[in-house]
Amino acid sequence: MIDFRLEEEHEALRKTVQEFAREEVAPVIGDYYERGEFPYDIVAKMGQMGLFGLPFPESVGGMGGDYFTLCLALEELARVDSSVAITLEAGVSLGAMPIYRFGSQEQKEQWLPKLVAGEALGAFGLTEPGGGSDAGATRTTARRDGDSWVINGTKAFITNSGTDITRLVTVTAVTGERDGRKQISAIIVPSGTQGFAVSKKYSKVGWSASDTRELSFADCAVPVSNLLGQEGRGYAQFLSTLDEGRVAISALSVGLAQGCVDECVRYAGEREAFGHKIGEYQAIQFKIADMEARTHVARLAYYDAAARMLRNQPFKRQAAIAKLISSEAAMDNARDATQIFGGYGFMNEFPVGRFYRDAKILEIGEGTSEVQRMLIARELGLTRPWQ
The missing domain is CATH 2.40.110.10 (Butyryl-CoA Dehydrogenase, subunit A, domain 2)
Structure with a gap:
């Protein structure tokens, strides 16, 4: 039987991070964003919650979770803001994880305690x-x-x-x-x-x-x-690091895509035009329906890649697919959300303005969309003529 429901501990973690993002991040992050200032207090709170230690065992000071718990946290954070989410993603996937995966015992003892506690990056x-x-x-x-x-x-x-x-x-x-x-x-x-x-x-x-x-x-x-x-072996290590990181970036992309849906559903129920809520017009309904469909498919893609990774099965192709689909969903949803908000979507005081500015890099960082297509083709056995 196929069951896509989250396990109890995963759902509890998701709700905890969702509440944190809405109550602690959402009210203040716009000001940080406009000032171009790093949110040290938010990062410190994430450290105290154990978010930087989610996928690490308790033996190195972590929370004893798995990589999927990190992905769920990234999705919920990016649903509100991507700057905070990418700080966590890079701190774990690119900062601490290589040392945990490939470091000597001395290196782990020296660096991991503060990294997994979020006290250092x-x-x-x-x-x-x-x-x-x-x-x-x-x-x-x-x-x-x-x-x-x-x-x-x-x-x-x-x-x-x-x-x-x-x-x-x-x-x-x-x-x-x-x-x-x-x-x-x-x-x-x-x-x-x-x-x-x-x-x-x-x-x-x-x-x-x-x-x-x-x-x-x-x-x-x-x-x-x-x-x-x-x-x-640094090149091989980096390829392994990026495979995992692409699943995490996919989760972050899904969060941004879902955030666009959330904002548009709310706005469509408030904004009036020609005597009616704009959410009553089929043109708006269809656009938001397409946004939700993209998000749902992208989420399933990263769930699949994460599940394969946790089962120690090959997941390079699935990670590339998830990263490709979800980053393009985020970009498409951000564009549609800005259109639905009209002039307000072009104002930085509204979250969709940040979402639009944040979305494009998701098609570039940790492997461009072109690289993902190349990897997928290669995994299918298609090679370049000069190989």
Whole structure:
């Protein structure tokens, strides 16, 4: 029997985060967004609730949940605001999870307690100014010099990398070459390390209350023991990290899409035109019905990908499908919601204005829609003619 109902603990968690998002985030996040200010107090509350520790075992200070609980939390947060949701997603999936998955016992003991408690944030330095989707074109290098790795290069668009509570960035760098191919490794660089510079915040179209920066490394030396996992396995580690992250971004996208539905249903029941509530007009009803249908399908897609991941089954194709479908649903719903709100939808004081600005990056970050289609095709056995 197929049953899509949430288990009791999952439903309890979802309701708790939903209440937090509505009562603690929604009333204040608009001001943070307009100021382009990082919401430290909200992040601290999320840490106290245990949200940063959701998918980690109690042995490392986590809540003993699973990755699906994180996805449910992200959906409910993004239903209200995506800046807060992406801060949690990146803090867990890109900051703490690589250390939990691939770190040594010493690295776990050093970094995980504060990361899973939300008292500190970690970031993942992959993208570079000249290479986003083509991660294999990494130019940042790390060479051995005695007991140190000496890192040189630049990273771009790195989330959570420059806050007051950021404690580390895990950086991918070329550490050698084998059979004519670059060997890419992942190395932990603590914040404040000499030679590691964090730029000022980007001026972004959306996610204005999240932290995103460019990073530069100039003869930045860290101990050899800061290597994360095996030397030369950084690329494979990052692919694994992104597969999981795409499920999380899908959940976040579903949250934004659902938030658009919520706002439009409310507005359609209040706004009058030509003597009637606009929700009485079939043109509006059909548009909102399409929005709800997109959201429902996208949610099922990420539920399926998450279920396969938790069963330790292959889920790369399902993660790519979920990320593709949900990010496009978020973008379509944000556009339709803005249309339904009319002039008010173009005002930042209304949530749909933020939703519209936040939605586009979901089709780009953690693998563009084009990359997702490429992955799906490849999983189906379709290859490029030069392969």
